[in-house]
Amino acid sequence: MSELMVKAEGVHKSFGRLEVLKGIDLEVRRGEVMCILGPSGSGKSTFLRCINHLEKINAGRLSVDGELVGYREKGGKLYELNEREVARERAEIGMVFQHFNLFPHMTALENVTLAPIQVKDVPRSDARNRGQQLLQRVGLGDKLATYPVALSGGQQQRVAIARSLAMEPKLMLFDEPTSALDPELVGEVLDVMRQLARDGMTMIVVTHEIGFAREVADAVVFMDDGVVVESGPPAEVLGAPRHERTRAFLSKVL
Amino acid sequence: MATSKLTEERPTGRPDEIKAVPVRHPGRWIAAAIVLVIAASIARTIISGAGSKTVPNSGFQWHVVGQYLFDSRVLHGVVVTIYVTALAMVIGIVLGVIAAIMRLSPNPIVSGASWLYIWFFRGTPLLVQIIFWYNLQALFPTISLGIPFGPALIHTHANTVITTLVAGLLALGLNEGAYMSEIVRAGIISVDEGQSQAAQALGMSRLQIMRLIVLPQAMRVIIPPTGNETISMLKNTSLLSVISLGELLFAAQTIYDVNYKVIPLLIVVSIWYLVMTSVLYVGQYFIERHYGRGFSRAQRATMRERWLSIGSKQQ
Numbered sequence: 001m002s003e004l005m006v007k008a009e010g011v012h013k014s015f016g017r018l019e020v021l022k023g024i025d026l027e028v029r030r031g032e033v034m035c036i037l038g039p040s041g042s043g044k045s046t047f048l049r050c051i052n053h054l055e056k057i058n059a060g061r062l063s064v065d066g067e068l069v070g071y072r073e074k075g076g077k078l079y080e081l082n083e084r085e086v087a088r089e090r091a092e093i094g095m096v097f098q099h100f101n102l103f104p105h106m107t108a109l110e111n112v113t114l115a116p117i118q119v120k121d122v123p124r125s126d127a128r129n130r131g132q133q134l135l136q137r138v139g140l141g142d143k144l145a146t147y148p149v150a151l152s153g154g155q156q157q158r159v160a161i162a163r164s165l166a167m168e169p170k171l172m173l174f175d176e177p178t179s180a181l182d183p184e185l186v187g188e189v190l191d192v193m194r195q196l197a198r199d200g201m202t203m204i205v206v207t208h209e210i211g212f213a214r215e216v217a218d219a220v221v222f223m224d225d226g227v228v229v230e231s232g233p234p235a236e237v238l239g240a241p242r243h244e245r246t247r248a249f250l251s252k253v254l
Numbered sequence: 255m256a257t258s259k260l261t262e263e264r265p266t267g268r269p270d271e272i273k274a275v276p277v278r279h280p281g282r283w284i285a286a287a288i289v290l291v292i293a294a295s296i297a298r299t300i301i302s303g304a305g306s307k308t309v310p311n312s313g314f315q316w317h318v319v320g321q322y323l324f325d326s327r328v329l330h331g332v333v334v335t336i337y338v339t340a341l342a343m344v345i346g347i348v349l350g351v352i353a354a355i356m357r358l359s360p361n362p363i364v365s366g367a368s369w370l371y372i373w374f375f376r377g378t379p380l381l382v383q384i385i386f387w388y389n390l391q392a393l394f395p396t397i398s399l400g401i402p403f404g405p406a407l408i409h410t411h412a413n414t415v416i417t418t419l420v421a422g423l424l425a426l427g428l429n430e431g432a433y434m435s436e437i438v439r440a441g442i443i444s445v446d447e448g449q450s451q452a453a454q455a456l457g458m459s460r461l462q463i464m465r466l467i468v469l470p471q472a473m474r475v476i477i478p479p480t481g482n483e484t485i486s487m488l489k490n491t492s493l494l495s496v497i498s499l500g501e502l503l504f505a506a507q508t509i510y511d512v513n514y515k516v517i518p519l520l521i522v523v524s525i526w527y528l529v530m531t532s533v534l535y536v537g538q539y540f541i542e543r544h545y546g547r548g549f550s551r552a553q554r555a556t557m558r559e560r561w562l563s564i565g566s567k568q569q
Contacts, residue, residue: 052455083460091457101452105470105548115456118466147548160452167456 005030005171005202006051010060013046020046022226023060028219033203035213035234038223039249044206047223048173051204052093053086064093065170091119094164098176100156102148108135108159109144112166120167127166134162138192154185158192165196172196174205210254214238222246318518322509323525331505332526338422338501339488345427346487347480350434355464357439368435375432381493383429387421388497422494430487437479441472473545481538485531492523502526 006028013021020043028034036044049055050062053070062069070086071078081089103111112131116122122130135141138158148156157177164172174193178186190212197203197216207213213220213234220237222230222245230243241247300314322328356368375383391411398406445468453463495504506519 054451054454087454087457087459090455093455095452095455097448097452099448101446101448103449103452103467103471105545107548114466115453115458118462119457149548163456 003030004028005032005065006204007063008047008060009062011047011050011057011062012059013043013050013055013057020226021050021057024223024226024228026221026228026231028202028204030202031200032218033197033201033205033216034219034221035217036204036206036221036223037208037210037213037249037253038229042223043226044223045175048095048175048204048206051171051173052090052095054095064089087119091115091167092170094167094169094172096157096160096164096172096174096177098179100148100153100160100180102156102160102163104148107145107147108140108151108162111148111159112163115163116166131162131166134165135159137165137195138162139188152185153181154188157181157189161189161192161196170202172201172203174203174207176206176208178207178209208253210238210250222249224249314521315515315518318515319521319525322515322519322522325509325522327505327509328502328522328526331500331502332530334500334505335488335491335502335526336530338419338426338491338494338499339484341423342426342430342491343484343487345423346430346434346483349427349431350438353431353435354438354442357435358442372432372435375429380425380429380490381496384422384425384493384497387425388418390421418494418497418499421497422491422499426487426490426494430483433483434480437476437483438472441474441476442468444475445471470545474542474549477538477542477545481534481541484538485534488530488534489527 004027006026008024008026011021011024012019022043024043024047026034036047038044046055050057051064051069056070067089068078069089070081072081072085073079102108103114106114109128109131112134113124113127116127116130117124132141132144135144138161140155140158140162143151143155143159148159151159161177177193178189181189186209190209193203193205193212194216205213205217217234219231220234221228222237222241222243224245230237230241230246236242237246238250241250353368353371356364357372359365359368395411397408397410399408400406449467449471450463453467458466491501492503494501495507498504502523506523510516510519
């Protein structure tokens with residue numbers, strides 16, 4: 001077990017000729033909560049998607065729990081992982097999306113139990129018990145048989161969090177989890193995330209919720225134009241930003 | 255302030271229910287009357303046009319229709335039509351799913367092969383394809399199955415393998431596969447990309463994602479046009495009468511070739527096609543309802559509810 005959960009060194013990512021990440025260096029320790037802030041188009045979501053290999057990086061090194069993401073190193077040479085091996089890496093990393101992406105043709109409980117049954121071969125009854133517990137934990141014990149369409153945005157996002165937790169991930173990625181929610185529903189999702197942080201989950205959260213970052217994060221990263229502009233404890237980055245770009249951004253969102 | 259004054263002046267309690275004279279729709283009544291008059295005159299022609307005693311084989315001859323409706327040869331034709339339709343649709347759907355997935359493959363050779371298949375079978379008339387398959391033994395008198403460019407394992411005459419039924423099923427199935435692949439492809443594309451990404455993030459394999467996430471959602475888009483295709487297929491089986499396959503139309507033809515009662519027997523045939531397509535409508539309704547689950551808060555109104563609501567004010 002490595003003390004570092006995520007380690008990024010000079011991570012570059014381009015879409016065609018557009019360079020979105022221009023050398024990202026950062027470290028997330030086990031049990032730590034990191035919030036990534038920044039204007040839209042700054043590359044923060046892309047970086048998050050690189051961590052579970054939904055996007056392939058073009059240069060640099062990115063590892064999770066001491067293992068390279070998407071590659072294996074042998075004798076100083078990089079070998080691409082095959083589909084199975086990539087899936088195995090992904091199964092240990094939970095991801096929560098801005099638009100929830102629940103499976104609409106399945107009930108809340110079926111959404112939560114699908115991956116454990118299919119990917120980890122958990123017996124159906126065990127998966128159901130565990131799924132019920134998880135949905136109760138996010139406050140949806142009475143919505144087991146409800147289809148996503150009949151749930152509010154906040155409830156859908158909480159099911160999505162439970163769905164990720166069902167795989168017992170060692171790292172959770174949140175991609176603007178509250179940006180698509182009505183203002184009065186943001187609190188219930190942040191509450192669940194706050195509880196998760198308290199239970200010791202390692203989390204990387206791309207968010208615009210400055211209050212949440214200040215309260216929950218161990219480290220805050222400010223990204224702009226594909227680079228990390230400033231990082232450190234929330235009191236420093238949010239309370240006394242050193243960089244002009246950070247100050248300008250914070251004055252707009254606060 | 256103006257707003258506070260308004261609040262003060264508003265009377266307490268709920269205002270009276272609106273009682274207004276509804277808008278009249280004279281146009282609707284006129285249109286309905288015209289349609290009814292035309293329908294009545296058509297019905298009169300059909301019923302009274304039973305044929306004259308002096309001119310043989312004139313008119314609809316309803317008693318002949320009744321006589322042949324349950325004739326054993328006709329019933330046998332109905333059975334053949336049903337199983338040819340079912341088998342050809344199964345072949346078509348399987349080929350369609352395979353061709354659609356191939357078409358979406360990143361491998362250009364694989365997607366190109368699928369494109370070529372669709373281009374050929376959509377671009378030539380079905381009737382030509384049917385006659386072509388039927389005459390295949392003229393092109394290849396013998397058929398060998400084995401390792402490509404290697405030894406043949408099975409070696410036989412085309413005539414014994416390509417029977418009328420096989421030729422008919424090949425023609426209908428291959429043609430249907432080309433159309434179905436476009437329907438399936440449209441269904442797959444209609445599923446939001448976020449669905450695959452969420453499934454990928456959970457560690458599911460490509461095959462699992464296709465089978466458990468994408469295809470079940472694509473079905474909602476695939477089912478209605480597939481119902482249309484099945485109804486088309488049911489009727490297209492009648493084209494197989496040109497290669498003397500004993501389906502419903504061919505059964506009727508063998509009867510009227512002898513007794514010349516063409517019109518009544520075509521009516522018999524039409525009645526059976528209408529009965530079969532009506533059964534398909536009912537089946538489609540239930541399949542659509544199954545795959546539509548989770549996509550709307552309330553299930554769509556049932557047929558009965560819609561008829562009842564015609565009389566209500568909201569219509």
